[in-house]
Amino acid sequence: MINEPAELDPSSPEPIELAPALLERMAAVRAAALHTLEAGEPVYGVNTGMGNLSKVRLSEAGQRVHQRNLLLGRAVGGPPWLAPDESRAVLIGRLKTFLTGDSAVSVGLIQQLVALINSDYTPAVPAEGAGSAGEIIPLAHAAGPLVGIGWLLAPARGDSGGAGDSGGAGSAGGLRPAGGLLPAFELGPKEGIALLAGTPGAAGRAALAAAKVRRLADRLTDVAAGAIAVVGANRDPYEPAAARGDDVLAAEFARLRELAGPEPEPRSLQAPVSFRVAGHVNAHVRRTLQQLDDAVDRAFTGVSDSPAYLDGDFVGTAGFHGIDLAAYCDHLTTALAHAAEVSTARLHRLLDPTVTGLTAQLAREPGPQAGLVAVHKRAVATTHQLRRLTLPTAISTAETSNGQEDVQTFSWEAVGNLAEAIRLTRKTTACELLAVRQAFALSGRAIPPGLQDLVRAVDAVVPPIDVDRPFGEDLTRLLAEVI
Structure with missing residues (x-):
């Protein structure tokens, strides 16, 4: 049972279960953040565009689709894919940063992420080609399966590459579409950009x-x-x-x-x-x-x-x-x-x-x-x-x-x-x-x-x-x- 973010180990293959008290803290942060957003002040990537388009304010209808679109338009990578243990480390790195509260994401998204980590599948995450200030390209691939986008590495037969010499990235049993693995989930305000923010992938892989x-x-x-x-x-x-x-x-x-x-x-x-x-x-x-x-x-x-x-x-x-x-x-x-x-x-x-x-x-x-x-x-x-x-x-x-x-x-x-x-x-x-x-x-x-x-x-x-x-x-x- 994980009570604090520090207890999460990106190198551990064990299933993850979050303590109710930790989730309650995340729910309180989320409620406060949504209240702040109600003021209508511009918040980068939430009610505005991204990057050079951050000057563009989004309509209410635009905001509803924007968070999912952030994942779609940035998944431009391809093989070779990370080995399953590295892909899992990216997801755990993302979870650790979410649990600080800085991202203000919903408990529902956190639970969806935990479900993906605990599944037999890992996202197909490109090993190369980040090419940006941060990790938006590989993180778009890592986060896509949370909302049914992208591809998953099927469970490998035998060693996942964690200790052995797998001979290269993506040594799993093949690819399958991400749709259908997890329950349907719709990203709320701030959640798409939160999935793409920071360096959780490099940190998780480094751990x-x-x-x-x-x-x-x-x-x-x-x-x-x-x-x-x-x-x-x-x-x-x-x-x-x-x-x-x-x-x-x-x-x-x-x-x-x-x-x-x-x-x-x-x-x-x-x-x-x-x-x-x-x-x-x-x-x-x-x-x-x-x-x-x-x-x-x-x-x-x-x-x-x-x-x-x-x-x-x-x-x-x-x-x-x-x-x-x-x-x-x-x-x-x-x-x-x-x-x-x-x-x-x-x-x-x-x-x-x-x-x-x-x-x-x-x-x-x-x-x-x-x-x-x-x-x-x-x-x-x-x-x-x-x-x-x-x-x-x-x-x-x-x-x-x-x-x-x-x-x-x-x-x-x-x-x-x-x-x-x-x-x-x-x-x-x-x-x-x-x-x-x-x-x-x-x-x-x-x-x-x-x-x-x-x-x-x-x-x-x-x-x-x-x-x-x-x-x-x-x-x-x-x-x-x-x-």
């Missing part, structure tokens, strides 16, 4: 991405510790004293030391840099993740509606700008790209007998067998893809709406880049993990206690590597079951 990065960050640490342990790397770089003044780094050092286990006689005074910097790299991922978490919290607790109903009046705001979300999504994308590059470098070193003391390319019989050399090549190609995602998104602006909108942040695109960065970083992590497991198998080293659960999870889906085989199948299983 979902943050949950995925938290899991991925733990795997980055696990795999780096495995590489450190299997090559017998000198543990000096992870000493507590070396993290002075940085609690995040100190915690990462502690995790690496615990997972990698007791230090054997080091093979060399210094391991390659990609091993020595593992703590700093992973700590940076966790630190930037916290910055994105904070930006998401600000997006959901701040004022993002426009016009927002504040202190008994409708106020035009700029809460749709989304620079906070865009910047920290970009920051985390870059942190993941760097982590993937370092992981790929360690993987290359794991193939080198001078670093590991093992056979070349981790092959059982080098020469007749190539070992894992092509696995490293796949990781190299993946990091190349990642580098192309690291260009900041909020540095390109263009005028739209006849100059009414002359600046954008492209936060929708920024969170899309982050989702892709997560997908690709998981791939490089799987490549390194496969090499770590094979190195342990060839070395005969005991698996440190902290890594035994991880190794058992790998062994459950990847058979022992004694000869060359299509290692892509092993990586696919690791992505589905372990990473």
Whole structure:
């Protein structure tokens, strides 16, 4: 039972039920807002046109159809569609902002939104092409099914893409028209523009991405510790004293030391840099993740509606700008790209007998067998893809709406880049993990206690590597079951 907006988690797949007291508060706000509208003062998008047409006052008849028309005329997107878990996160993000009261929408619309979230279907929301100051295009697609407009993604068979590697947006079981899924609903005053306002989609998707990065960050640490342990790397770089003044780094050092286990006689005074910097790299991922978490919290607790109903009046705001979300999504994308590059470098070193003391390319019989050399090549190609995602998104602006909108942040695109960065970083992590497991198998080293659960999870889906085989199948299983 949800009592406050903060209790809603865009990454949770659980059904949503709102407490009666919360709905009563929303009903009171709605009644007050309707009373304010009775004065007849111009309110943007309610009794006026939108954008460059905001100077046009709407007749009573025009107002009755305007709110639905707002959704119709702005649904200009198309495939590829968001994966179901991301589409659901957009809806929950919209619900969280409605429950602040700033949108002053009816309890009926809130309940219609909850019914859509709790259904087996999600809206077909375009993954690309927001192109505006805010998110009106993708939000028009997300909100359309509330009033029988647009398309729905049918339930996927199997994983929805929340933790696995679905291979792209919109991996559901197909499309169906939105009409008929929910009871008929007519939008009232202010409700169409409220559905299109702010950045709830980027915020919801960012919250979902943050949950995925938290899991991925733990795997980055696990795999780096495995590489450190299997090559017998000198543990000096992870000493507590070396993290002075940085609690995040100190915690990462502690995790690496615990997972990698007791230090054997080091093979060399210094391991390659990609091993020595593992703590700093992973700590940076966790630190930037916290910055994105904070930006998401600000997006959901701040004022993002426009016009927002504040202190008994409708106020035009700029809460749709989304620079906070865009910047920290970009920051985390870059942190993941760097982590993937370092992981790929360690993987290359794991193939080198001078670093590991093992056979070349981790092959059982080098020469007749190539070992894992092509696995490293796949990781190299993946990091190349990642580098192309690291260009900041909020540095390109263009005028739209006849100059009414002359600046954008492209936060929708920024969170899309982050989702892709997560997908690709998981791939490089799987490549390194496969090499770590094979190195342990060839070395005969005991698996440190902290890594035994991880190794058992790998062994459950990847058979022992004694000869060359299509290692892509092993990586696919690791992505589905372990990473």
